[in-house]
Amino acid sequence: MSQKIGLLIGTNRPEAMSLEMAGYYENKLISSGAEIIKIDLSKLPPDFAFSALYHNKGKHEDFNLFQESLDSVDKLIFFVPEYNGSFPGVLKTFIDGLRFPDSFRDKKIALVGLANGVQGNAIGLSHIGDILSYMGANVMGLRVKLGEISKHFDGKELSHPMYDQFINTQIEKFLNF
Amino acid sequence: MSQKIGLLIGTNRPEAMSLEMAGYYENKLISSGAEIIKIDLSKLPPDFAFSALYHNKGKHEDFNLFQESLDSVDKLIFFVPEYNGSFPGVLKTFIDGLRFPDSFRDKKIALVGLANGVQGNAIGLSHIGDILSYMGANVMGLRVKLGEISKHFDGKELSHPMYDQFINTQIEKFLNF
Amino acid sequence: MSQKIGLLIGTNRPEAMSLEMAGYYENKLISSGAEIIKIDLSKLPPDFAFSALYHNKGKHEDFNLFQESLDSVDKLIFFVPEYNGSFPGVLKTFIDGLRFPDSFRDKKIALVGLANGVQGNAIGLSHIGDILSYMGANVMGLRVKLGEISKHFDGKELSHPMYDQFINTQIEKFLNF
Amino acid sequence: MSQKIGLLIGTNRPEAMSLEMAGYYENKLISSGAEIIKIDLSKLPPDFAFSALYHNKGKHEDFNLFQESLDSVDKLIFFVPEYNGSFPGVLKTFIDGLRFPDSFRDKKIALVGLANGVQGNAIGLSHIGDILSYMGANVMGLRVKLGEISKHFDGKELSHPMYDQFINTQIEKFLNF
Numbered sequence: 001m002s003q004k005i006g007l008l009i010g011t012n013r014p015e016a017m018s019l020e021m022a023g024y025y026e027n028k029l030i031s032s033g034a035e036i037i038k039i040d041l042s043k044l045p046p047d048f049a050f051s052a053l054y055h056n057k058g059k060h061e062d063f064n065l066f067q068e069s070l071d072s073v074d075k076l077i078f079f080v081p082e083y084n085g086s087f088p089g090v091l092k093t094f095i096d097g098l099r100f101p102d103s104f105r106d107k108k109i110a111l112v113g114l115a116n117g118v119q120g121n122a123i124g125l126s127h128i129g130d131i132l133s134y135m136g137a138n139v140m141g142l143r144v145k146l147g148e149i150s151k152h153f154d155g156k157e158l159s160h161p162m163y164d165q166f167i168n169t170q171i172e173k174f175l176n177f
Numbered sequence: 178m179s180q181k182i183g184l185l186i187g188t189n190r191p192e193a194m195s196l197e198m199a200g201y202y203e204n205k206l207i208s209s210g211a212e213i214i215k216i217d218l219s220k221l222p223p224d225f226a227f228s229a230l231y232h233n234k235g236k237h238e239d240f241n242l243f244q245e246s247l248d249s250v251d252k253l254i255f256f257v258p259e260y261n262g263s264f265p266g267v268l269k270t271f272i273d274g275l276r277f278p279d280s281f282r283d284k285k286i287a288l289v290g291l292a293n294g295v296q297g298n299a300i301g302l303s304h305i306g307d308i309l310s311y312m313g314a315n316v317m318g319l320r321v322k323l324g325e326i327s328k329h330f331d332g333k334e335l336s337h338p339m340y341d342q343f344i345n346t347q348i349e350k351f352l353n354f
Numbered sequence: 355m356s357q358k359i360g361l362l363i364g365t366n367r368p369e370a371m372s373l374e375m376a377g378y379y380e381n382k383l384i385s386s387g388a389e390i391i392k393i394d395l396s397k398l399p400p401d402f403a404f405s406a407l408y409h410n411k412g413k414h415e416d417f418n419l420f421q422e423s424l425d426s427v428d429k430l431i432f433f434v435p436e437y438n439g440s441f442p443g444v445l446k447t448f449i450d451g452l453r454f455p456d457s458f459r460d461k462k463i464a465l466v467g468l469a470n471g472v473q474g475n476a477i478g479l480s481h482i483g484d485i486l487s488y489m490g491a492n493v494m495g496l497r498v499k500l501g502e503i504s505k506h507f508d509g510k511e512l513s514h515p516m517y518d519q520f521i522n523t524q525i526e527k528f529l530n531f
Numbered sequence: 532m533s534q535k536i537g538l539l540i541g542t543n544r545p546e547a548m549s550l551e552m553a554g555y556y557e558n559k560l561i562s563s564g565a566e567i568i569k570i571d572l573s574k575l576p577p578d579f580a581f582s583a584l585y586h587n588k589g590k591h592e593d594f595n596l597f598q599e600s601l602d603s604v605d606k607l608i609f610f611v612p613e614y615n616g617s618f619p620g621v622l623k624t625f626i627d628g629l630r631f632p633d634s635f636r637d638k639k640i641a642l643v644g645l646a647n648g649v650q651g652n653a654i655g656l657s658h659i660g661d662i663l664s665y666m667g668a669n670v671m672g673l674r675v676k677l678g679e680i681s682k683h684f685d686g687k688e689l690s691h692p693m694y695d696q697f698i699n700t701q702i703e704k705f706l707n708f
Contacts, residue, residue, distance in 0.1 A: 013408050014408065047400035049402075083446075084489060085488025086446065088446070089446030090403050090447050091443065092441070092447075096438060096443045096444070118678060119650045120649075120650075123488070126657070130303050133316070134438060134439025135318070137318045139310075139316075189580060189584075221580075223577075223580070224577035226621050227577040231544050260623075261666060262662050262666065265623070266620050267624050267627075270624050272615055277615075295474075297472075300480060300665070303477060303480070304661070307617065311616025483660065487673075490672050492708070493672065494669055
């Protein structure tokens with residue numbers, strides 16, 4: 001039975017490493033028969049932080065397409081680069097624009113951190129994990145933290161000996177989560 | 178099919194409210210056909226922080242019985258009172274004495290916070306959630322946070338109109354987690 | 355000797371309670387002789403998440419005025435409402451647009467959480483505290499967490515018996531921090 | 532004017548790397564004229580988690596000597612190894628045994644994380660930072676995170692090119708904090 005999985009690229013930075021890593025996961029997931037949908041925050045309306053939140057919530061047609069993509073999946077993998085010691089602000093702003101309170105309720109979520117520093121965004125994954133828990137999502141315990149990512153990933157291939165193994169383990173567990 | 182669920186009382190305080198709350202959950206869980214085992218940290222060997230850790234790990238027979246209880250279940254509910262703005266130190270010390278690294282791997286865990294303050298140990302549950310995620314457990318997103326607990330719980334009955342409903346929802350989700 | 359203190363309103367929601375609470379603090383601070391500057395995220399350029407970050411960093415004149423305001427003060431008070439169990443995404447997006455890495459280095463910061471829930475954004479203050487620590491700021495330990503704020507604050511007066519006392523203590527400590 | 536600084540070794544593991552790192556800091560601090568007092572949790576009464584907490588709080592003479600040491604200093608440096616993805620449980624258990632609520636109020640604290648993993652206990656420092664903030668201490672923003680410590684520290688000398696520089700910066704800021 002085929003699963004539909006959303007890959008959420010957690011930044012709006014153009015040509016982000018997170019987007020490339022989502023592609024890396026996509027190839028593996030497709031091999032396992034999963035259907036993939038990408039949710040790429042770099043495609044958000046540029047003024048969405050004002051035009052899609054608060055009194056405008058639910059009224060912005062282009063933003064609503066993101067909500068529909070999210071609503072169409074029960075499982076998501078978040079790709080979360082480290083900016084200033086945590087997740088990108090735009091990721092939380094995106095969440096703040098979503099329908100309240102059920103947008104993530106009971107969804108199953110895996111987290112992937114990316115950073116040029118050694119820590120692989122451990123703190124940022126802790127923060128986003130708190131938020132997703134608050135919203136009623138079930139976040140898989142095993143988190144992949146890819147530190148020094150520029151050194152180990154050229155956008156297509158991973159050179160770090162352990163990273164590919166971590167990813168395979170995470171994907172296998174997530175397909176059964 | 179019957180489930181076996183461990184109730185971990187996360188403090189060694191004698192006659193703790195957490196122990197009584199575990200009893201409150203036990204009654205509900207037994208009605209649903211689950212088998213219950215209690216892991217009560219007040220029964221730990223008094224010097225376990227020295228006699229069961231580090232070079233003594235695995236060598237303390239009384240502590241090993243706790244490890245065996247833990248190993249016998251796939252699901253656990255943690256009852257976590259708030260001490261100094263987080264979980265009790267003894268809970269983490271207990272974890273530090275367990276076999277490394279697989280003691281919680283792939284186990285399914287629900288969290289219940291208890292506090293006399295209004296926050297119901299939200300921060301403590303965040304901290305213990307990070308630790309359990311690090312250890313490879315899957316912590317259910319929905320956490321029950323019981324603030325002002327002395328005011329609302331006499332050890333047997335809950336007087337807060339919402340708390341019983343929160344608990345029923347958590348238990349129902351947890352049995353299917 | 356007069357101090358100059360920045361009040362950062364951590365949301366772009368129009369007519370936010372955080373803005374009104376900043377006004378409440380302003381009145382008290384002015385009485386103590388401090389000079390006040392407000393940094394109100396609702397005045398940010400609507401598309402700043404795209405037009406002031408990444409390859410555009412430092413190039414957006416209107417955004418740069420925010421950077422200049424920030425650079426002009428050594429002390430800041432952050433007013434942080436709770437959205438989805440943490441701080442507003444727009445606050446972190448604002449931080450992600452600032453000059454790296456010294457925008458908060460060695461600055462002294464106090465945190466005020468606001469929420470309609472009982473917890474007063476304790477988790478959100480923990481998260482933003484991590485980020486500010488990462489950036490080298492010194493965050494004062496005493497944090498004011500104003501839960502059920504709509505019930506206790508009409509935009510001008512506080513009706514909660516303890517809240518005004520908490521705020522006075524925080525301000526007194528902060529002026530000497 | 533001489534400062535008195537407490538070095539808190541945050542584990543009871545015998546011959547801990549944290550104890551050796553405290554010695555490394557001590558040498559530097561003494562050069563700057565500070566007076567040093569060590570608070571070494573490996574010297575705690577073995578059953579303190581039971582005999583010095585709850586109804587026994589304040590009654591255990593050997594534990595009370597730790598309280599007195601703590602009370603004698605306004606500044607502390609915590610040496611915090613990473614156990615199971617956070618601080619050692621014994622550190623929090625020690626805190627749970629201290630006089631409530633003023634044991635850390637207004638004290639100035641610097642944090643040093645040590646780990647064999649790459650992350651240098653970033654998550655554990657975040658957790659202990661929350662707890663110390665809750666208790667009213669002011670934790671310096673700059674935290675030193677010493678990852679892969681066994682590889683870089685032989686108990687006396689640091690071989691990592693940056694670590695000594697990080698430590699010198701932290702000490703310099705802390706003496707002026």
